[in-house]
Each structure stands twice: as C-alpha cells, then as structure tokens.
Amino acid sequence: MIHDFNYLKPGSVKEAFEMYAEHDDCKVICGGQSLLIVMRQGMVAPEYLLDIKGLDELRYIKFDDKDGLRIGATTTHREIEKSQVIKEKYPVLALMETKLASIQTRNWGTIGGNLAHADPAGDPAPVLIALNANIKVGGKNGERTMALEDFFIDYFETALDKGELVLEVHVPIPQPKTATAYQKFNLLDSDMGIVAVAASITLNNDDTCKDARIVLGNAAPTPKRMKNVEQLLIGKKFDENLFAEAGKISYDESEPVADIHASEEQRRHLLGVLTKRMIKKAWEQARTVA
Amino acid sequence: MEKRALKLSVNGEEYEVFVNPKTLLVEVIRDHLGFTGTKRGCETVSCGACTVMVNGASVKSCSILAVQVEGMEVTTVEGLEKDGQLSPIQKAFLDHGSYQCGFCTPGMLMSATAFLDENKGREVTEHEIREGIEGNICRCTGYNSIVRAIDAVAKGTYKEE
Numbered sequence: 489m490i491h492d493f494n495y496l497k498p499g500s501v502k503e504a505f506e507m508y509a510e511h512d513d514c515k516v517i518c519g520g521q522s523l524l525i526v527m528r529q530g531m532v533a534p535e536y537l538l539d540i541k542g543l544d545e546l547r548y549i550k551f552d553d554k555d556g557l558r559i560g561a562t563t564t565h566r567e568i569e570k571s572q573v574i575k576e577k578y579p580v581l582a583l584m585e586t587k588l589a590s591i592q593t594r595n596w597g598t599i600g601g602n603l604a605h606a607d608p609a610g611d612p613a614p615v616l617i618a619l620n621a622n623i624k625v626g627g628k629n630g631e632r633t634m635a636l637e638d639f640f641i642d643y644f645e646t647a648l649d650k651g652e653l654v655l656e657v658h659v660p661i662p663q664p665k666t667a668t669a670y671q672k673f674n675l676l677d678s679d680m681g682i683v684a685v686a687a688s689i690t691l692n693n694d695d696t697c698k699d700a701r702i703v704l705g706n707a708a709p710t711p712k713r714m715k716n717v718e719q720l721l722i723g724k725k726f727d728e729n730l731f732a733e734a735g736k737i738s739y740d741e742s743e744p745v746a747d748i749h750a751s752e753e754q755r756r757h758l759l760g761v762l763t764k765r766m767i768k769k770a771w772e773q774a775r776t777v778a
Numbered sequence: 779m780e781k782r783a784l785k786l787s788v789n790g791e792e793y794e795v796f797v798n799p800k801t802l803l804v805e806v807i808r809d810h811l812g813f814t815g816t817k818r819g820c821e822t823v824s825c826g827a828c829t830v831m832v833n834g835a836s837v838k839s840c841s842i843l844a845v846q847v848e849g850m851e852v853t854t855v856e857g858l859e860k861d862g863q864l865s866p867i868q869k870a871f872l873d874h875g876s877y878q879c880g881f882c883t884p885g886m887l888m889s890a891t892a893f894l895d896e897n898k899g900r901e902v903t904e905h906e907i908r909e910g911i912e913g914n915i916c917r918c919t920g921y922n923s924i925v926r927a928i929d930a931v932a933k934g935t936y937k938e939e
Binding site: 490491492493494495497517520521524525528537539541542566586589590591592593595596677678 | 843892
C-alpha cells in the first residue's frame, strides 16, 4: 500500500529545482519503475513526490565527434536501446539496454532514474563507468559534474546533495583501439543481474594493453572498479593465463552478499568467470576497431 | 490528500477522473473506468498481466502513477477490437489456443500488438518474438502456442479488416 503524498509537477527544470528546494521530505520520481515498488512496500514514504517524468528538456540523446555522447536524465531506456548513434558508437550501451528488465519497463523507465536509484544490481552503471562516463547533477544553486564512479556512495545512496537532480550522463569519445564488453548472470532474461562485469580494454598498436577499466556489478554496495585487475593487465599481451589471474582477483576482492538468488561463494565464482571472459571478449574486439 | 483531476484517453474515448495522486494507472483503468480486461498480477513490474499501451508503447500499468499519463492515449485489451471485429492477434490467439487459464492473455495481447506494430513489414525470427514478450509471464507455461500465434500474424496470415 502506497502512503499518501503530495504530488508536485514542475513544468520546467528550473521550476523543479525551486520546488525541490522548497519542500523537505521530498522524493523525486521519474519513470518510477523501481521507486514505486519500494513505495508500495512502505520502505519509502515521502510527504512530497516531485514528478520530473514530463520534463522533456532532459529527454535527449546528443552525439558529437569531439564531445562524445550526452544523454538527458529523462531519456528512456528504450530510446537508448533504439538509438542509431548509440548502436554505432557505443554498441555495448545499446546491448546492455536490451537486457535491462523488460520492454515495458524500458519504455517507461529512465536512465536518470536508474542511476539516482543506485541499486547495486543496476545494469547501466557498470557499463557507463567502464566507458569513463560523467554525470551532471544540479539544483537551485547550480550544476556540477563528477565521474560516475564517484556518484555512488553506498547501497541506494548517491552523491546527490539535498535539492539536486540528475541532469545528464556524458560518455566521452573512447580512445582508439578500445572495446567494451558487458555481461550479467541471471536466470531469466528480464531479471536483474545476480552479478555482472563490464570490461573496457584499450590496446597499443603492438597489441599490448594500453588501458583497462574493469567494473563489477552487484558485487559490493556500489559498482566496484577493479584497479588491481586493471594494473595487472596494462602493458601485457593477450594471454589466457593472465585473464584467469584477473578473474582470481575479482573472486578475492569482490564483496558480494548472499541472498535468495545466490550464495556469496557462487557470486564470487561467477564474478571471477565473467571478469575473465569479458576481458578476453573486449580485448578481441579492441583488435578489430580503429 | 488533495485529489487531482486527470484527463486521459482510453481506447479513443476521453475521460476525466478525480484521483488521489498515489492512484496507479491500473487502478484508474479497472476501478474508475471499469476496463477489467487489464489484470493486476504481481504488482512488482514482473509479470506483465497489467500491460497496456501508452502513446503506442507497452508499459506495465501496475507501476505507473495515473497522474503521469495526463493527456496521453491509453489502449487496453478492450481497445484492440474494432467495430465488433477482433484484431488479427486476437483471432490468432483463438485459432492457436494461445491461453489456458487466460490471466496473462490481455497483457500478452498488448505486448504482442506492440511487437507487431514495431516490426510491421519486416520478417521476424522466433527469438525476436520471444524477446517481444519477455516482460510477460504465462504461469500455465503456454508460450509455444502464443509464439505461434504472433508468428502467424507477423507472416500475414491474418489480414486487418
């Protein structure tokens, strides 16, 4: 049963900032595909609900050869999945979206809402962090941009200050010879990942690893960047034993919790396997891109 | 709690209802307007029994605030038939026995309709059809007959009249 709330519907981003600043105990809803579930469970019961779903100012996908990709907060998952420019320039993002929940959820749920909800099992965050994305947030007192990996603080907790909204995700142009791979492990296609791994690999011309960004999903309270794995890979050549070693680091350093879907041990095991496979997959793809 | 006036179109008719803002779209459709074809199933965005179309896109009406569809066009399963004629996918469901208990059927029909609309004029694979109904659970597990019905419509076996 959803508790009563007062409904606030701003007509513009500016008005949303003002309304949000004026009202204490106010929660923001966009697509509400996650929020309404926890509201129905009574876990979230705000006095005010600020509805930004209708703010089309924030509904856009822009791409520029120098600047990269900018996705507005109220853009739906389905719009990202179907975007021709994203399919071309950031195929891993579009692929990730096809596996995010169900079509119905993707039709209504938004990228900004997904990130602000900060569920550690969310799909977009690990992929976007592997792609070196930034997030723009803002409120009445101005806007600020941070690396997406710094946005997540704890389970369902973000770096958003009081009165701030998520405004935009920015994905820079990848370095040359870069590819990114993502896979989650789940039992049903439309489920959340039991665990997930995103790997971005950049190669030098001699096929050694120039740069790597490895991110685990649902392996810790927040998306977990694996710097020790990255350090292990940089400078090395393609080597199955190296990838197995990388998987071992994910196994050891992840901090998953057990729940009804999988034990901690099983999650560690899966994270190790997926780390190995995603690095290999991204590496092989990176060889083929310009 | 202050009620709000909400205008929306359902199956081509304009309606105005007064609702508590926490009212879900499925509640407006079923309880305020009496379109009980749309089912309440899991109520956690999982099962798809409550699927309707909003501005042509399939959504789960159990997890959308009704006030969020202000001014939009909602289509429920009741809106699929035209002038007493079942839509192609409805006929195909009948012919292929694509239901057992029938509880998932309205949601399946809506997802199937959205899928067919999106893929009009191109060949679809069985895998794509299955992905098209990924958000709908049939607890009688009658997926094969549902997939066959969608496939038949996609192949043009049923003409829109």
